[in-house]
Amino acid sequence: MPFNRSDYAAVKQEYEKKKKDAVTRSEERTKALCDKIPELASLCRQLAATGPRIFEAAQGPESELEAKIAEIKKENGLLIKRQKQILEENGYPEDWLDIKYECEICRDEGNIDGVMCVCMKKKLISAGYKTAGIDGLAATHSFENFDLSYYRYDNDVYTKMKYAFDRIKGYAEGFRVGVSPSLLFLGGTGLGKTHLSVAAAKRVIELENYVIYGTAQNIFSDFEYERFGRSFSDRSESRTDKYFDCDLLVIDDLGTEIKTQAVTAFLYNLINTRLGSGKPMIISTNLTSPDAMIERYDERVASRLLGEFLPYKFIGKDVRMLKLRQSK
Ligand SMILES: [Zn+2]
Known part of the structure; x- marks a missing residue:
């Protein structure tokens, strides 16, 4: 389905x-x-x-x-x-x-001779944005409106960012569960990591996949809720199941959440389970060195992230600051 x-x-x-x-x-x-x-x-x-x-x-x-x-x-x-x-x-x-x-094409059936009508696909894409948690960002964070000209001030920076952009776009276009690898976006604030994470999520949804996007803070607060907040009588759906079930999980800003041993254990379990079942992830983080990752989490998590994810380094100056300066 x-x-x-x-x-x-x-x-x-x-x-x-x-x-x-x-x-x-x-x-x-x-x-x-x-x-x-x-x-x-x-x-x-x-x-x-x-x-x-x-x-x-x-x-x-x-x-x-x-x-x-x-x-x-x-x-x-x-x-x-x-x-x-x-x-x-x-x-x-x-x-x-x-x-x-x-x-009038499908007479509100949603499909014609077993093929999904364009109207239903549109509805499912919108619903997919909402479920993924990117409905507020989807309009502004696409591949089409990622402005590479902000990196033109330095030829080396531009070449590297253009390469990352093309590869990430290609990744999203050809996304397949069980085949596509997981990606790790490394770099400081304002270099376009969130923009390209959302753009990839958006494209993968448009290709009819189930995607969840969340900041590390939100994902781990759902985890904390499951641990401590949920009462025994609460029969509502688990808040963390989706992070395991979705076809693509995008975790933004890893490293900004509250640091606890339980969070590290949950993160390891999440990454390990998804890697084991061939379900890709895109994780972006400000932690750019192996040491910083080991210090923040532990060796097991760091070795997963550094060993099994395809890394993309985001470099340059804070694009948000450049945009701000240009708009003044
Ligand atoms: Zn229709």
Whole structure:
């Protein structure tokens, strides 16, 4: 199933309701007008008898079937023509009684011959942004609006950032669970790590995957909630399951959360479980040296991060400061 299970179920349910509502509204419009115009009511009754008439014709001799159906079609054509005339005479548009679907392509089914309609895909992508936690960032943090010109002040910086940008974009475009590696974005504040993490998350969602994005602080506070905050009677969904279940997990700002042994153990378990099941991660961090990582967490976590993740070094000057200076 594409995207994430609960988003898919919710959108599917929304479509069923939408279609039902469209039919109900058309029936209501038809009934209201038929109550007012008796001739229209009679035409509607005759048109409604089409099905039973065809059924009856099918019971008769096969040799006559084609001619009978043609006759019914011809009569129906005249009935519909008259119906439109009546609507026009009474000041209504000729499609007033038709079912008005939000999407005429799939008639609010969400798919056509088993292929997902564009309208449903759009809805699932929006739902995916929201579930991932990037709905507020998705519009501003894309590959398209990542401005590499901020790195042009130094040719070396520009070349390296352009390389990182191209590789990360390519990674997102070709993302596949079980195949794609995990990435580690290393570098100081304001060098574009968050921007490219979100852009990658966004693209991977658009390719119908289930993505979760979170800052280390938020992820670990969910973990703390599961440990200490949840009461025994709380039957709501676990707050941390999604970090294990999603196709791609993006952890931003690793190293800024509160440091405890339990957090380190949780992080190790999370990384280890995901690596073991072939589910990629993108982790960005201000910790740029092995020593800093070992000191912050422990050797096990550091060796996972440094040994199993593909590293990208973000270099240069704080882009946020450059932008600020240019806007003054
Ligand atoms: Zn559609």
